[in-house]
Amino acid sequence: MIRFENVGLRYGVGPEILRDLSFDIRPRSFQFLTGPSGAGKTTLMRLIFMAMRPTRGLINVFGRDATSLTKSDLPAVRRRIGVVFQDFRLLDHLTTFENVALPLRVLNKEESSYRTDVVELLRWVGLGDRMHAFPPVLSGGEKQRAAIARALIGKPEILLADEPTGNVDPPLARRLMRLFVELNRLGTSVVIATHDINLMNQFNARRLVIEEGRLTVYE
Amino acid sequence: MRKPSQLIPENTMAGNALTIVVAIMCFLACLTLGSVTLVRDASREWQGDILREVTIQVRPSDGRDSAADAAKAASIARLFPGVASAEVLSDQESNALLEPWLGTGLDLSDLPVPRLIVVRVSDPDRVDLAELGLKIKAEVPTATLDDHRAWTSRIQTMASATVLVGLSILALVFVATILSVVFATRGAMAGNKDVVSVLHFVGAEDGYIAREFQRHFLMLGLRGGLAGAAAAAVLFLLMGLILGPSVSSGTGEQMSALFGRFSVGPIGYFGALGIAFLIAVMTAVTSRIAVYRYLAETD
Ligand SMILES: Nc1ncnc2c1ncn2[C@@H]1O[C@H](COP(=O)(O)OP(=O)(O)O)[C@@H](O)[C@H]1O
Numbered sequence: 001m002i003r004f005e006n007v008g009l010r011y012g013v014g015p016e017i018l019r020d021l022s023f024d025i026r027p028r029s030f031q032f033l034t035g036p037s038g039a040g041k042t043t044l045m046r047l048i049f050m051a052m053r054p055t056r057g058l059i060n061v062f063g064r065d066a067t068s069l070t071k072s073d074l075p076a077v078r079r080r081i082g083v084v085f086q087d088f089r090l091l092d093h094l095t096t097f098e099n100v101a102l103p104l105r106v107l108n109k110e111e112s113s114y115r116t117d118v119v120e121l122l123r124w125v126g127l128g129d130r131m132h133a134f135p136p137v138l139s140g141g142e143k144q145r146a147a148i149a150r151a152l153i154g155k156p157e158i159l160l161a162d163e164p165t166g167n168v169d170p171p172l173a174r175r176l177m178r179l180f181v182e183l184n185r186l187g188t189s190v191v192i193a194t195h196d197i198n199l200m201n202q203f204n205a206r207r208l209v210i211e212e213g214r215l216t217v218y219e
Numbered sequence: 220m221r222k223p224s225q226l227i228p229e230n231t232m233a234g235n236a237l238t239i240v241v242a243i244m245c246f247l248a249c250l251t252l253g254s255v256t257l258v259r260d261a262s263r264e265w266q267g268d269i270l271r272e273v274t275i276q277v278r279p280s281d282g283r284d285s286a287a288d289a290a291k292a293a294s295i296a297r298l299f300p301g302v303a304s305a306e307v308l309s310d311q312e313s314n315a316l317l318e319p320w321l322g323t324g325l326d327l328s329d330l331p332v333p334r335l336i337v338v339r340v341s342d343p344d345r346v347d348l349a350e351l352g353l354k355i356k357a358e359v360p361t362a363t364l365d366d367h368r369a370w371t372s373r374i375q376t377m378a379s380a381t382v383l384v385g386l387s388i389l390a391l392v393f394v395a396t397i398l399s400v401v402f403a404t405r406g407a408m409a410g411n412k413d414v415v416s417v418l419h420f421v422g423a424e425d426g427y428i429a430r431e432f433q434r435h436f437l438m439l440g441l442r443g444g445l446a447g448a449a450a451a452a453v454l455f456l457l458m459g460l461i462l463g464p465s466v467s468s469g470t471g472e473q474m475s476a477l478f479g480r481f482s483v484g485p486i487g488y489f490g491a492l493g494i495a496f497l498i499a500v501m502t503a504v505t506s507r508i509a510v511y512r513y514l515a516e517t518d
């Protein structure tokens with residue numbers, strides 16, 4: 001569903017951060033994206049999410065050449081991709097419930113039509129009793145789960161999570177991982193960026209490793 | 220169940236600052252508009268008053284009975300079309316007019332003081348003052364008609380100059396309002412970049428984002444604009460009460476002599492309301508343009 005061919009990227013006139021990346025992400029697949037800090041994991045996720053364009057190479061998203069997508073096509077494509085940012089990007093003036101419901105609200109849906117879905121999802125990620133709280137009073141782990149719930153509420157075909165276990169203690173990290181595995185079992189492709197080797201070793205999954213700008217796939 | 224939060228945060232510093240800027244600029248614009256209508260109304264009133272009253276002077280002359288001449292001139296004037304009345308001022312009335320200059324207790328019969336006839340015009344458009352002047356002169360050689368025409372035209376020029384200056388100030392205030400609203404709106408928008416980018420990646424269409432901002436800033440502009448307009452309206456009302464015709468304090472009389480009744484007409488009040496809405500719409504449009512510009516820069 002996502003395919004990269006000889007993709008290269010540099011920021012401005014700087015060195016090429018990513019070089020000749022070629023890989024694909026298949027439906028219902030589960031993979032880790034790994035590499036040392038500063039290797040370009042976040043950058044690669046931005047490319048998949050089309051928050052930026054590659055300097056060269058081809059990116060194919062859901063069967064369409066990314067360069068052929070106009071600005072007005074982007075919202076519809078983005079709704080098929082769920083993203084969990086490293087820094088969560090929750091809106092502080094909205095409640096947890098409202099933050100999670102945001103992807104549905106911007107589709108001009110009535111709150112009554114999605115209320116039970118959102119509440120159910122919040123319970124699933126363990127935030128059932130925090131839905132009226134505002135992000136500033138949530139703990140790091142709670143924010144993380146709120147961000148994950150927001151990424152999932154629109155039933156995306158693929159979930160990109162950037163260091164989702166970076167800010168939480170090991171037991172919670174394992175719980176979140178079980179949540180992703182469960183989600184994958186239900187049919188969503190999952191890409192998890194992490195530099196935590198221990199965490200990856202607990203799961204027998206595909207690994208995309210970036211090192212010195214090049215990507216190697218370990219099936 | 221609580222009311223859903225607005226997508227764009229309310230009561231932020233930049234937002235409150237913008238409300239205040241809008242309120243102040245709207246207040247100033249309304250005040251300027253009110254003053255312009257006031258000057259215009261006052262000049263109309265002066266002109267009306269001046270055109271409605273002319274005087275005939277009968278100079279005393281040896282061998283003529285100035286009282287009889289005055290009575291004759293008055294009766295000619297009275298019969299002239301468009302004239303409502305013509306009254307010869309009595310000695311006491313003439314005395315009263317001259318008192319400030321000549322002091323009290325003087326006997327008019329000793330002095331060659333002209334007799335005055337006050338002619339009230341019922342219809343300034345219909346009466347031909349030049350014709351009246353000639354007619355009176357023909358029958359009473361010592362009588363002359365003073366039609367204040369020089370005054371009227373001078374006041375007219377002055378009033379239209381004042382209105383013109385007022386309108387230019389109004390135009391300047393409008394430009395200043397537009398600029399400050401544009402910049403304050405853009406400042407408030409800059410604080411909302413995070414909101415825009417979050418809305419963006421959760422898949423909101425550009426149109427949706429722009430509409431949200433437009434609505435938010437329209438409400439904000441309306442709040443500021445109506446507050447400014449209301450303050451101006453209250454000021455108009457207070458000035459009307461303090462300097463109105465019912466109060467006969469010295470300054471009140473002087474002011475009303477100058478400005479007529481100090482009351483801003485409906486144009487002032489409706490204009491204030493119009494300015495408030497105009498400014499609110501301007502705020503909304505500016506935010507819309509700013510959002511689209513921001514969205515065009517990011518993708
Ligand atoms: N907006 C940016 N402008 C310039 N350089 C950037 C930008 N974002 C990231 N980089 C650089 O790109 C490299 C990869 O960063 P990133 O993708 O964040 O790595 P990772 O997520 O693997 O830690 C780093 O050297 C970083 O300094």
Ligand SMILES: [Mg+2]
Nearest residue numbers: 041042086162
């Ligand atoms: Mg990163």
